Amino acid sequence: MSALLTVSDVHVAYGKVEAVRAVSLDVADNEIVTIIGANGAGKTTLLNAVMGILPLKGRVAFAGEDLGRLEIEDRVAAGLSLVPEHRELFASMNIEDNLQLGAFRVGRARAATSFERVYTLFPRLKERRKQLAGTLSGGEQQMLAMGRALMGAPKLLMLDEPSLGLAPIIVADIFRTVGELRRAGVSVLLVEQNAQAALAIADRAYVMELGEFVLSGTAKDIAADQRVAASYLGFTHEDESAV
Template sequence: MLEITGIHAGYGQMAVLRGIDMRIGPGEIVALLGSNGVGKTTLNNVISGFIVPSAGEVRFDGERLTGRRPREIVAMGIAQVPEGRKVFPNLTVAENLELGAFRRAGARKRQNFDRICAIFPRLSERLEQLAGTLSGGEQQMLAIGRGLMSEPRLLILDEPSLGLSPLLVEEMFALVTRINAEGVAVLLVEQNVMQSLGVAGRAYVLEQGQLVMQGTAAEMLADPKLRQAYLGL
């Protein structure tokens, strides 16, 4: 479904990504693991069209994404839930959700709205509340719900567990599995290695702008280099 080939990208003269090759098949959960500042969000923004790479290309269902505007990429079926939630704080929960259908699935906005409220009952109780007054966990639910309003075929989740309590982290990863079971492919971008490999089928490890490891979740968990670097084992 998603093919990333030879991507080099950065900011001005600062190179961040150096030759990234990745793929995500239909219906997969793929984890992109790595410490803070290694280029994970930069790669997300290349896929979503916010950053134009200096070399390489991204294709979605065979269609070239590189050079397309972000709104075109959303319309093709890719939604990103950014790190830090990025909800619109001065809009209500309902207004934030409705904006998720702005570029795609607008004709089914009502049905999808009801579906999101069923997935996140806490949001359904706060529809008229300003998004900026929600708790961190509720804002994360809202950000994911807003992404799902566009009926994405690929959902990019950037650090969805960041800043959440252990109980909410468990809920968040269970939600990822539930979303995937409905046929949505997921790129799970995380620092939480154990939880991510618990739900993903395959994974890549990014270090200093380059992919240094890749394989199935089981292979990654058994790899002594990953266990030592990220799990302290």
């Protein structure tokens, strides 16, 4: 598979403090890649740097194009989109208007297709499309944040902690939708503390600690790793075999 996103030897610093060090990763077409790790590991910082929100040293290429000089809007136009950890919705605007903002770089016909796609993925948003975003539940807000990012028809969707603060049943819905996106041809780069859910849906995984990748491989192999199981899954494989 050819790489859609390539991150090469990236460093990101806050002043003199280096939050991300010598990180390299790639995401292929129609692939779900997850980055797992504890709070403060540098996961969000990395996504923000790839999106152009933070400056970085190193190289980021998307669909073969160097993103180094592209503004955020141009990265969105190229097919790269980020759903931030805190969703950043416009609380005083309704669902439909929030979604419309996600289509600001596409034509009217394409926006209509995007609305149809988002409402098919998230029928609850269609039912409540005139409801103010600030009155939605946490799960509905996450759906809206994902829907808004999808309005621009991205090739790669970066998700930052989509399960944060949500009930297990809603988390299952969100991850099921991520799988549907991949089947529809959207690649996904998923940052997630819920390692078990992330590894269950991903093709490949990276484990991040203190700004560096300490382990990478197929999601199946990472999930089977003793250290990962003990540190991020809450059990050891010896515990499993003893049950």
